[in-house]
Amino acid sequence: MAPLRDAIRVQERASNDPESSLTYYTGEADPEWVVGSSHSAQIGYILSLIVQACIQKQAGSAHPDPLHVSAHFLQATKRAEFEVRIRILKRGKRFVNILADLVQEQQTRTTTHLIFGANPPSPRPLIDPASGYARRYPLRVHPSNAVLTKVFQFFRFRQRLRWAEDPGLLSRNSAMGGSGLARWGGWVELVGEEERITPASLAFLADCVQTFATLVPSSVTGVNPRSLWLPSLTLSVEYKAPIPAPSALHAARTVGVYLFSGYMSAPQGRHDTCLEIWTAPSGIGEGKEADGWRDTQVCLAVATQMQLMVSATVNEAKGKM
Template sequence: MAPLGKAISVGYDGPPNADTKIFRGDIDAEWTVGNVPNGGYVLALVLDACIRHQAPTPHRDPIHVSAHFLQATSIAPFEVHVRTLRKGRGFTNVLADLVQQDRTRITSHLIFGSLEPPRLVPPSRYARRLPLYAHPSAAVDTPMARPWRFKEHIRWAADPQLRAQNSPDSPTRTSSATIGGGGLVWGAWFELTGADDHVTPASIAFLADTFINLPSLLPRSERNGLVSGETWFPTMTLSIEFKAPIPPPSERHSARTVGLYSTGTFWGEPQGRHDAYVEIWTAPSNLGVGKEKDGWRDDQFCLATATQMALAMPMAVNAARAKYDAPKAKL
């Protein structure tokens, strides 16, 4: 059982110039939702393998990843098969498949290049601003009522002002005269609790998949019988665009805390299919520490954005998936 930085671990012992490199590792049993590994954590393993694949090249930074989750992974050894599709002047396209028990579980297409700081930043009036209200020093821890086995390695403080926008009497609710609008929002300061842990490009994939889904944000009267604590939200597709390099630790930027902001708008069939949009922001300090200073918001910027399609299924399906993937005894 390891903190995130150690749990994201892949190795390679093949020839350096192989057309397809096969990275290997073991999925950590603690980074699961119920009995199934968290989708963002597993994608982080794929991303880490690709970052290692690209390390000797001029295009070392992940720019974009698009992943399709073909089948749930299991707590077992894995391989990531990585090959270069195309090398260009500005970008390199990479294909990667995560394989377990001779089955492709995740297939992904990645773009690598050189990541530079964003151009639209404060004080530009066109710049996107940090969407969280309170400074992390004043944030209050929020319990995690989720079937996550990795809770001891993380903590978060949900933004109550964002959550209030989801109430039935909020002015953000729609009517027959509304144009656009609708949906639900959520945000929080999120911290990796390991003293030696820190946010990395690979861990962005996990962070992009750690939020409260649209069905869970709805009032009980709108959930159509769904019980959030008894529901599994498997990811079907996940795309991430990296917006800026991760800044070094300083008085302005924390090494292991980020701001998360998400929205969801549509929910329907089949299998409770719903959408999510997520932003990952830098943070000025860890939770409950530091001091709010004038202009602290102007120093924060977006590290990545993500979109995903997920399902809403009973946790019993999660448990059955783990049993199905259990290794069979040899006769």
């Protein structure tokens, strides 16, 4: 069991076929980063392993930065050794398209399409905030004034993650006004001074949220949130800006998250979640609120996810296999 920065380590393996177009990275899925009582790794953690392998593959190239990742989860990833098989699909002047599969026991568990390029910091916002057309920072309570709330019990890694939910957003879910969308947000933080926000950890954090299934009454979803498993079928992450270095303006291991979730449909309570991940001005309960702090933060990524609502007994059965 290890902190996230160690749990996502992978290493390149030499190919047995000198003519192969594949690059191989290997690692072992850490037993702590799972959900519920199954042997299945958390979806965001799985994607972070793939992203980390591709980052190492692209290191030192003209296209070192992930710009977009789209993953389809075909089978559960076990707490065991895995292999990431990477193939360059297309290499252009500005972008590189990469296919990467996470494989266990010669079975493809997750398949991804990634776009890499260069993601340098912008000297100024592309849209002037004064114009009224720029996206405004969605959270209003500074992390120094935020109150920690309980992380999901079924997160086996809950000792390594903490959050402070935005009570204003939660209160809006009792009366949606016909929108059909639940909203959630707050500050999410990796526990441990050695932890850092990285492109790989952003993929993990994109799956550490509440969704429509947990935010609305069971009378709406038809499923008790306490006996619920939410398997993901797809998860896409677009990286909007480089991660700033830790400073007085930006925290090292804390992010702000805002999302809306809904569009529930058959079969099995399919629903979609769209979220934004922003920098944070300080750690939770740390720092001091300064005037204009919202204007100095950066949107790091946006993500979309499709999940099902399934009885937790299915997840528990996997844990007994």
